[in-house]
Amino acid sequence: MEDIKLEKIIRSKRKTIALQITDNATLIVKAPFGIDEKRIWEVIQKHSNWIENKKKEIEARDLKVLKKEFVNGEGFLYLGKYYKLYIVDNQDIPLKLEDNFYLSRSFLDKARGVFIDWYKKEAFNIISERVKWYAQKSNLKYSKINITNAQKRWGSCSSNGNLNFSYRLIMAPISVIDYVVVHELAHLKEKNHGKNFWIKVRMLMPDYKKHENWLKRYNYMLLI
Numbered sequence: 001m002e003d004i005k006l007e008k009i010i011r012s013k014r015k016t017i018a019l020q021i022t023d024n025a026t027l028i029v030k031a032p033f034g035i036d037e038k039r040i041w042e043v044i045q046k047h048s049n050w051i052e053n054k055k056k057e058i059e060a061r062d063l064k065v066l067k068k069e070f071v072n073g074e075g076f077l078y079l080g081k082y083y084k085l086y087i088v089d090n091q092d093i094p095l096k097l098e099d100n101f102y103l104s105r106s107f108l109d110k111a112r113g114v115f116i117d118w119y120k121k122e123a124f125n126i127i128s129e130r131v132k133w134y135a136q137k138s139n140l141k142y143s144k145i146n147i148t149n150a151q152k153r154w155g156s157c158s159s160n161g162n163l164n165f166s167y168r169l170i171m172a173p174i175s176v177i178d179y180v181v182v183h184e185l186a187h188l189k190e191k192n193h194g195k196n197f198w199i200k201v202r203m204l205m206p207d208y209k210k211h212e213n214w215l216k217r218y219n220y221m222l223l224i
Contacts (some may be wrong), residue, residue: 009040017043021054058220068224070111076101077221078122080173094118115224116149116167123147123170130174130181131163138204140188154215157187171222172215179211186208 007026011033017040018030025171029040044051068074075082084100088131091104094114107114124147128220143161150156150166163184182204190197201208 006044009037019044019047019051021051021058023024024057027051048153060145068112070103070108076115076224077171078119079126080176080217112224119170119224120147120167123165123167126170126174127165127177127181130178134178134181134185134204138185138200140185142185142188155184157184157191161188168222168224170177171224172218176211176214179205179208179215 005020005026007028009029009031011031012028014032019054020028020030021182022028027044029044031040068076070085070087072084072086074085076085077083077099083097086100086102087105087108088102089105091102091106094104094107094110095118096102103111106218124145127147128145132182134140135142141161142163143158144163146162146164147167148164150164151168153166154169155163155165165180165184168192169180182201186197186200186204190200205211
């Protein structure tokens with residue numbers, strides 16, 4: 001356990017202790033108020049094998065996935081599928097997707113921003129459709145949809161019924177997007193992650209767990 005760095009302890013009104021391994025292979029502990037550090041370290045020791053396995057899994061990731069260079073032939077995710085990038089001349093729009101991604105050479109120095117703008121527009125269009133469909137199916141009403149730059153949260157539901165989603169979701173398969181949509185819609189009725197919340201999620205998506213697990217396992221790929 002000596003090579004596991006405890007980055008921080010986050011205390012809140014939660015009832016249980018939760019462990020999280022970051023993309024830097026460090027440990028974050030979420031704990032209730034009033035729980036002393038001795039108890040926290042007991043939990044860490046109890047789950048030491050899980051922590052070590054998660055650390056190895058993160059360290060084994062292909063670092064090329066984490067850093068985009070915007071060069072010919074590089075793969076970019078859209079709805080769970082990789083498309084190759086080609087830098088082209090004489091293109092009147094910054095970026096388009098056909099059988100591959102085509103980026104205008106005139107925007108090469110702004111490539112990351114161009115991709116993010118494109119992803120945001122696609123995310124708004126597709127996620128809006130999925131939210132509308134699941135909301136009608138479940139007879140739930142929401143206020144509006146926002147696409148954010150969030151890096152740590154896939155979605156959120158505000159107290160006034162606004163649903164927020166990270167643009168990064170558009171890189172995931174549509175079934176995973178649907179899971180996050182269902183998750184946030186369920187929060188319109190259930191604000192916490194209690195038993196009733198998961199009942200609502202399961203009613204809308206009986207196999208939600210496999211999509212939740214996909215997001216936990218491959219979230220590091222949804223970066224640009």
